[in-house]
Amino acid sequence: MALERNGADDIEHRLAAGAAREALALVAQLTRRTPLLSSGTLEDRCGGRILLKAESLQRTGSFKLRGALAKLASLDQPRGVVAGSAGNHGQSLAYAARRLGVPCTVFMPHEAPVAKVAAIGSYGGQVVLAGDGVEDCIAAAREHAAASGAVFVHPFDDAEIIIGQGTLGLELLDDVADLAKVIVPIGGGGLASGVAAVLKLAGRDIEVVGVQAAAAASFPASLAAQASVDAASTSTIADGIAVKRPGVLTLPLVERFVDDVVVVGDDEIAEAMVLLLERAKLVVEGAGAVGVAALLTGAVKPAPAGSTVVVLSGGNVDAALLALVAQRHEVAVGRRLRIATAVNDRPGGLADLLTAVAQAGGNLLAVEHVRADADLHVRQAGVELTLETRGAEHAEALLSALRASGYGVQRLGGA
Amino acid sequence: MALERNGADDIEHRLAAGAAREALALVAQLTRRTPLLSSGTLEDRCGGRILLKAESLQRTGSFKLRGALAKLASLDQPRGVVAGSAGNHGQSLAYAARRLGVPCTVFMPHEAPVAKVAAIGSYGGQVVLAGDGVEDCIAAAREHAAASGAVFVHPFDDAEIIIGQGTLGLELLDDVADLAKVIVPIGGGGLASGVAAVLKLAGRDIEVVGVQAAAAASFPASLAAQASVDAASTSTIADGIAVKRPGVLTLPLVERFVDDVVVVGDDEIAEAMVLLLERAKLVVEGAGAVGVAALLTGAVKPAPAGSTVVVLSGGNVDAALLALVAQRHEVAVGRRLRIATAVNDRPGGLADLLTAVAQAGGNLLAVEHVRADADLHVRQAGVELTLETRGAEHAEALLSALRASGYGVQRLGGA
Numbered sequence: 001m002a003l004e005r006n007g008a009d010d011i012e013h014r015l016a017a018g019a020a021r022e023a024l025a026l027v028a029q030l031t032r033r034t035p036l037l038s039s040g041t042l043e044d045r046c047g048g049r050i051l052l053k054a055e056s057l058q059r060t061g062s063f064k065l066r067g068a069l070a071k072l073a074s075l076d077q078p079r080g081v082v083a084g085s086a087g088n089h090g091q092s093l094a095y096a097a098r099r100l101g102v103p104c105t106v107f108m109p110h111e112a113p114v115a116k117v118a119a120i121g122s123y124g125g126q127v128v129l130a131g132d133g134v135e136d137c138i139a140a141a142r143e144h145a146a147a148s149g150a151v152f153v154h155p156f157d158d159a160e161i162i163i164g165q166g167t168l169g170l171e172l173l174d175d176v177a178d179l180a181k182v183i184v185p186i187g188g189g190g191l192a193s194g195v196a197a198v199l200k201l202a203g204r205d206i207e208v209v210g211v212q213a214a215a216a217a218s219f220p221a222s223l224a225a226q227a228s229v230d231a232a233s234t235s236t237i238a239d240g241i242a243v244k245r246p247g248v249l250t251l252p253l254v255e256r257f258v259d260d261v262v263v264v265g266d267d268e269i270a271e272a273m274v275l276l277l278e279r280a281k282l283v284v285e286g287a288g289a290v291g292v293a294a295l296l297t298g299a300v301k302p303a304p305a306g307s308t309v310v311v312l313s314g315g316n317v318d319a320a321l322l323a324l325v326a327q328r329h330e331v332a333v334g335r336r337l338r339i340a341t342a343v344n345d346r347p348g349g350l351a352d353l354l355t356a357v358a359q360a361g362g363n364l365l366a367v368e369h370v371r372a373d374a375d376l377h378v379r380q381a382g383v384e385l386t387l388e389t390r391g392a393e394h395a396e397a398l399l400s401a402l403r404a405s406g407y408g409v410q411r412l413g414g415a
Numbered sequence: 416m417a418l419e420r421n422g423a424d425d426i427e428h429r430l431a432a433g434a435a436r437e438a439l440a441l442v443a444q445l446t447r448r449t450p451l452l453s454s455g456t457l458e459d460r461c462g463g464r465i466l467l468k469a470e471s472l473q474r475t476g477s478f479k480l481r482g483a484l485a486k487l488a489s490l491d492q493p494r495g496v497v498a499g500s501a502g503n504h505g506q507s508l509a510y511a512a513r514r515l516g517v518p519c520t521v522f523m524p525h526e527a528p529v530a531k532v533a534a535i536g537s538y539g540g541q542v543v544l545a546g547d548g549v550e551d552c553i554a555a556a557r558e559h560a561a562a563s564g565a566v567f568v569h570p571f572d573d574a575e576i577i578i579g580q581g582t583l584g585l586e587l588l589d590d591v592a593d594l595a596k597v598i599v600p601i602g603g604g605g606l607a608s609g610v611a612a613v614l615k616l617a618g619r620d621i622e623v624v625g626v627q628a629a630a631a632a633s634f635p636a637s638l639a640a641q642a643s644v645d646a647a648s649t650s651t652i653a654d655g656i657a658v659k660r661p662g663v664l665t666l667p668l669v670e671r672f673v674d675d676v677v678v679v680g681d682d683e684i685a686e687a688m689v690l691l692l693e694r695a696k697l698v699v700e701g702a703g704a705v706g707v708a709a710l711l712t713g714a715v716k717p718a719p720a721g722s723t724v725v726v727l728s729g730g731n732v733d734a735a736l737l738a739l740v741a742q743r744h745e746v747a748v749g750r751r752l753r754i755a756t757a758v759n760d761r762p763g764g765l766a767d768l769l770t771a772v773a774q775a776g777g778n779l780l781a782v783e784h785v786r787a788d789a790d791l792h793v794r795q796a797g798v799e800l801t802l803e804t805r806g807a808e809h810a811e812a813l814l815s816a817l818r819a820s821g822y823g824v825q826r827l828g829g830a
Contacts, residue, residue, distance in 0.1 A: 035450050037472060044537075056696045057452060114750070114806040115693070122459075274734050278530070281471045281698040281730030315696030319689050319741035320750060320803065326734035326741070335529070335735060368783065388735065390529040 003226055008252035011159050012197060020166035020198050023070040027167050030099055031065055034058050036175055036309070041279040046295045048302025051176065052276075055168065056284045056315030060123075062240070063168055063191055063313050064092035064155075070164025071153055072100050080105065080150035084130075084137030086112050088240055088314055089155040094125025105144060107137040115318050135244070156190030157247030166194030172309055173202055180306025183291035185313045186210040186219055186261060187241030189250030195311070196257035207259050209300050211290040213238040214263040222246050223255055237266045237325075240287030240314055262300060264293040272296055274329040276312070277322070285317040334392030337362070338384065338412035341402065345381040353383060353407065360401035363388040384412065418641060423667035426574050427612060435581035435613050438485040442582050445514055446480055449473050451590055451724070456694040461710045463717025466591065467691075470583065471699045471730030475538075477655070478583055478606055478728050479507035479570075485579025486568055487515050495520065495565035499545075499552030501527050503655055503729055504570040509540030520559060522552040530733050550659070571605030572662030581609030587724055588617050595721025598706035600728045601625040601634055601676060602656030604665030610726070611672035622674050624715050626705040628653040629678040637661050638670055652681045652740075655702030655729055677715055679708040687711055689744040691727070692737070700732040749807030752777070753799065753827040756817065760796040768798060768822065775816035778803040799827065 036051045043050050055063045068089070072081065080103035083093050090106035097104035104125045108117060109132060120127050130140040138154075145152035154161065168191070172179055182199060186192045189210075196208040212219055215236035221229040228251060234242040246254070254261070264272075269286045272293035276284045284292075291310035294300040302308040330336035343349035350369065357364060366386040389395040402409050451466045458465050470478045483504070487496065495518035498508050505521035512519035519540045523532060524547060535542050545555040553569075560567035569576065583606070587594055597614060601607045604625075611623040627634055630651035636644040643666060649657040661669070669676070679687075684701045687708035691699045699707075706725035709715040717723040745751035758764035765784065772779060781801040804810040817824050 032452070035472070037447070040474075057450070059455070061696060114809070277698050277737060278734055281476060283692050283696040283698060319693055319744050322692060323738040323741035323745070326738035330735050330738070394529070 003252040003255065004248060005252045007159065007249045008256070011162055011249060011253065012201070012256070014159070015163060015166060015197050016201050019163045020170050020194070023073075023163050024167040024170050026073045027066050027069045027164060030059070030069055030096070032057065032059055033171060037280065039280055041275065042292065042295060046302050048304065049307045050295070050302055051307050051309045052280060052282070053168070053172065053309050053311045054282055056282055056288055056312045058314075060088070060092045060095045061314055061316040062088040062092065062288075063165060063311075064088045065096060066167050067158075067161035067164035067190060067194075068092040068096040068153070070167070071158065071160040072096050072102060074160045075151055078102055078151045080148065081153050082141045082145050082148070082150045083107070083153045083155065084134060084139070084141035085155060086134050086137070086239070087116055088316055090125065091116065091119050091123065091316070093153055094120045094123040098124040103150070105141075105150065107131070107140040107144070109133055109137055113318060116316075154247075156188030156243075157249050159249065162190050162194045162249060162253070164194070165191045166198040168311065169195035169198030173199065173204070176307050176309060178306040179204070179206055179309060180303035181207040181209070181308040182311065183209050183211060183294060183300055183308065184311045185238075185241050185287050185290045186212050186254070187243040187287060189219065189246050189254050191311070191313060192258055193250045193253035197253055200257045207303065208257065209294070210254065210258045210261040211294045211300070212261060212263050213241055213269060213286070213290060214265045216242040217263045218243065218245050219251075219254060219261045220263065222251055223261065236286065237269050238286035238290055240285055240316070241290070262294055264290050264297060264299060268293040268297050270325045270328060271332070273325050277326065282312065283315045283317060283322065284312045285314045288313040288315060334395035335389055336365075337387045337389050337395045337398065339387070339399070339402075340382065340384050340410045340412055341407045342380040342382050345379050349381065350383060356402055356405045356407070357385065357387065357398070360398045361390070361394065362398050418667040418670065419663060420667045422574065422664045423671070426577055426608075426664060426668065427616070427671070429574070430578065430581060430612050431616050434578045435585050435609070438488075438578050439582040439585050441488045442481050442484045442579060445474070445484055445511070447472065447474055448586060452695065454695055456690065457707065457710060461717050463719065464722045465710070465717055466722050466724045467695060467697070468583070468587065468724050468726045469697055471697055471703050471727045475503070475507045475510045476729055476731040477503040477507065477703075478580060478726075479503045480511060481582050482573075482576035482579035482605060482609075483507040483511040483568070485582070486573065486575040487511050487517060489575045490566055493517055493566045495563065496568050497556045497560050497563070497565045498522070498568050498570070499549060499554070499556035500570060501549050501552070501654070502531055503731055505540065506531065506534050506538065506731070508568055509535045509538040513539040518565070520556075520565065522546070522555040522559065524548055524552055528733060531731075571603030571658075572664050574664065577605050577609045577664060577668070579609070580606045581613040583726065584610035584613030588614065588619070591722050591724060593721040594619065594621055594724060595718035596622040596624070596723040597726065598624050598626060598709060598715055598723065599726045600653075600656050600702050600705045601627050601669065602658040602702060604634065604661050604669050606726070606728060607673055608665045608668035612668055615672045622718065623672065624709070625669065625673045625676040626709045626715070627676060627678050628656060628684060628701070628705060629680050631657040632678045633658065633660050634666075634669060634676045635678065637666055638676065651701065652684050653701035653705055655700055655731070656705070677709055679705050679712060679714060683708040683712050685740045685743060686747070688740050692741065697727065698730045698732060698737065699727045700729045703728040703730060749810035750804055751780075752802045752804050752810045752813065754802070754814070754817075755797065755799050755825045755827055756822045757795040757797055760794055764796065765798060771817055771820045771822070772800065772802065772813070775813045776805070776809065777813050
């Protein structure tokens with residue numbers, strides 16, 4: 001079965017005729033030309049020459065602003081624009097619409113984070129809480145458009161949006177003379193389609209690899225089936241690319257212009273987020289970190305010659321999730337240690353344990369005293385400690401020291 | 416009493432003769448020209464036009480690389496260099512020394528974080544753990560220099576270091592046509608001295624304000640006394656500027672070229688770090704965030720006309736501290752709520768409470784069951800809950816709902 005290609009062919013012809021260059025001239029007036037940052041840490045670990053395209057530093061926190069501005073520029077005095085979105089698309093459309101003086105309405109799920117609702121409001125967008133998920137909100141947005149005369153703007157399956165996202169590819173062509181490979185996140189495929197088409201149509205020898213979150217990966221199956229196949233789930237830390245199925249326009253474009261699509265797991269994405277925080281000093285959301293995760297796992301290799309660019313597509317992640325990801329990392333590398341043990345249930349029992357911990361150099365973060373536990377002797381009380389250590393080696397030494405002091409110690413998981 | 420000024424006068428004469436421009440020509444070969452990023456969030460809150468100089472994205476994670484490179488360039492075939500440092504200075508010197516093929520030894524305190532020890536090692540520096548604080552390590556480094564013939568490099572009280580840091584001021588002069596005001600962190604004063612002298616000697620009308628952490632603020636008292644006065648403490652979240660006293664060179668330079676020095680508290684610094692994480696998508700260490708804190712508290716006002724640049728001097732902060740800062744913020748804004756209450760100590764008592772929480776839309780993060788508590792009725796058990804809410808308003812609504820259901824609820828502090 002062949003894919004329906006008319007719409008995709010049309011976009012390809014427009015891009016070949018310079019549509020992205022025209023879009024960039026418009027878009028660049030309101031976007032930031034985001035920096036390309038080399039990463040010694042990634043180069044040491046993975047080899048090659050690696051540059052990070054920090055689109056996380058784009059205004060509104062993601063590349064989506066490019067498509068939103070290109071779309072608005074294509075409309076002839078619209079009454080308004082309307083979208084259904086839980087995140088970056090809504091924020092970008094609201095920001096772009098305000099800058100161009102167009103009313104904007106965003107239908108958001110009831111469970112949308114307050115921070116994102118507030119961000120859209122601060123950009124002058126009107127927020128309507130509707131439905132239990134993004135699909136409901138998109139349906140509500142379409143109805144609103146039909147009733148009000150406002151223009152519905154799809155987050156990715158739209159020619160102007162795809163061409164707008166392609167402007168990022170042009171910046172890479174202009175800014176990286178020895179560009180050999182580009183690693184780009186894929187959700188609905190708008191960014192990957194636009195960027196890959198622009199890079200391939202430039203006639204230079206540049207490889208393009210897309211990365212999806214394993215927990216919401218519709219593209220590999222859809223490409224194999226030559227038809228849109230739904231992802232089994234859309235539950236992933238990379239919520240910005242948690243899209244149920246490819247677009248009618250984006251699937252054939254990805255098939256034509258993206259050389260390979262790989263997947264990475266949520267734990268790997270979280271580790272990539274922490275590496276970007278600690279080493280690159282960048283806040284990158286899960287969706288934006290999948291490319292780095294793919295390098296770290298070896299799912300994608302850097303180009304043997306020339307520069308490999310990893311697109312960090314967005315940085316919209318709240319402090320709560322950052323805290324969680326950072327804490328899990330501390331546990332994983334042994335710098336945060338949770339243990340269960342038992343002390344004599346008499347005065348001084350707990351003090352003795354804490355003295356042993358201190359002597360072994362452990363920094364006490366939390367202590368929980370569990371008095372009743374079926375497994376314990378009646379004269380013992382269970383204790384759970386959360387400790388900060390200097391790393392995995394120190395954590396092991398600390399456990400050994402406690403055992404040598406006569407404590408039966410069990411290591412606990414969790415943050 | 417007048418300050419000893421000979422050394423400072425010499426630096427001023429060299430800067431007036433173009434020493435920073437010469438240093439920049441050298442330094443720029445190995446540093447990144449860090450981006451200037453506008454911040455809509457800060458402009459909305461504080462007014463004016465505000466640009467962030469994201470020196471947190473500098474190689475090695477801080478501005479210190481500038482001074483280290485300038486210092487090394489001034490040495491004639493040194494046998495080696497040596498420093499005492501718990502952080503950014505040691506990392507930068509090790510990195511610079513490796514790039515220039517010079518052996519580097521860094522004396523670090525025993526309690527130095529493993530991540531920083533590892534970073535210096537990864538840059539090829541030899542780490543010697545010595546002493547209980549930075550002062551001990553500096554003393555050990557001086558001894559090592561005298562014995563080995565290596566050159567001791569002071570973190571800030573050194574003419575070449577100060578001139579090297581001044582290169583950041585030149586980048587601002589070159590990149591910001593309407594530069595009106597610069598806000599710069601002060602620890603020992605190397606960055607503030609170099610940047611302020613370069614800006615003032617350029618003959619443009621630019622105001623320079625320095626910011627210290629209130630918990631380690633030696634400059635205001637030293638400037639008032641016209642003599643070096645020790646800070647009462649050096650314990651602050653802004654460890655990168657936790658310096659006990661001004662330098663012999665830096666104090667007179669700050670007196671001459673910095674218009675004002677203000678202080679900010681640790682809580683305000685932590686909130687500035689979170690704002691930079693959430694809105695600017697930048698990881699900035701406490702020392703680097705003091706300028707933003709000063710704007711947020713109103714201690715410094717943006718220039719009424721022209722651009723105000725806030726120097727984000729570094730980004731070296733580990734995941735554990737980021738997690739802590741982010742969590743405290745969640746508590747502060749009510750998105751993370753800790754409460755104490757009591758339930759009937761019979762089967763189903765806790766389940767009833769958790770049902771009430773769920774009905775009010777609270778997301779349960781942790782529950783702690785405290786069976787023995789002197790204040791409680793014998794048939795009651797104390798319970799502490801950690802909940803995620805949609806914000807302060809939702810947190811209040813949740814508390815009201817629990818009280819309406821008959822629970823006596825007390826709000827707890829902490830993360």
